Amino acid sequence: MLVQQISVFLENKSGRLAEVTRTLASNNIDICALSIADTTDFGILRLIVNKPQDAEKALSDNGFTVSCTDVIAIAVEDKPGGLAFVLEILQDNAISIEYMYAFVGKTGNEAFVILRVENPEDALRTLTNCDIKIIPSEKIYCNVK
Template sequence: MKVKQISVFLENKYGRLAQVTRVLGGNDINIRALSIADTTDFGILRLIVSNPDEAYRVLKESGFTVSTTDVIAVEIKDEPGGLAGVLEILQQENINIEYLYAFLQKATNAALVVFRVEQLSEAVEVLQKNNVSILTESQVYSL
């Protein structure tokens, strides 16, 4: 139930984000979700892509500083309080969320929320026990 996320360290320079997307697109790798956190000097681009192993390889070969991280992808009903319910489950089990990002899936009327948590296995277990839909790698990569 873990999904590989690609993280790319980017200097805040003109065109760096475009270079990453050009490298991925040129290698037939589709971006499924992304988030960028930045400061004045640099940013961290977090990506869920169709082929994370290949993305890691081609970005590394192109001179980018790249790493992979295990995250979980949770499908949450697109309704008021949907995210709050999942967050409360994790809070009750003292599972800390380092960060998250999300996007809406119109076809399924659900949001896909990507979580980075400290206790990944425990989070998966508790969410499954509470009937929260956790997507597999293949489900996420093929979105």
């Protein structure tokens, strides 16, 4: 139940983000979620797309430094405290989060959260045992349609 995330290393210069999105669009790849973290010189663009393997190849073929990483997608109730409840479960089970980002799903009153943790299998087991809704990749990849 892991989701594949595309990570792209970008020089921090004008037009690079547009090049990524043009490359994906020209290969009929839909962006479902994204996050970017930057410094003065470079940034890391993290993407959930509908066709991760195709995206990795297209971006690599166009000269981008790209990798594919397994992440976990969960649904949390889109209300105050929805995310805090899940984070407390992870904290109580000594599961550290490397990074996360969220987006609102189109299936009701839920926010989808992408989590990157050191040991995703342990985190999946813990979250499942606590009745946290794990979103399978096919639902995340198709969420934008």
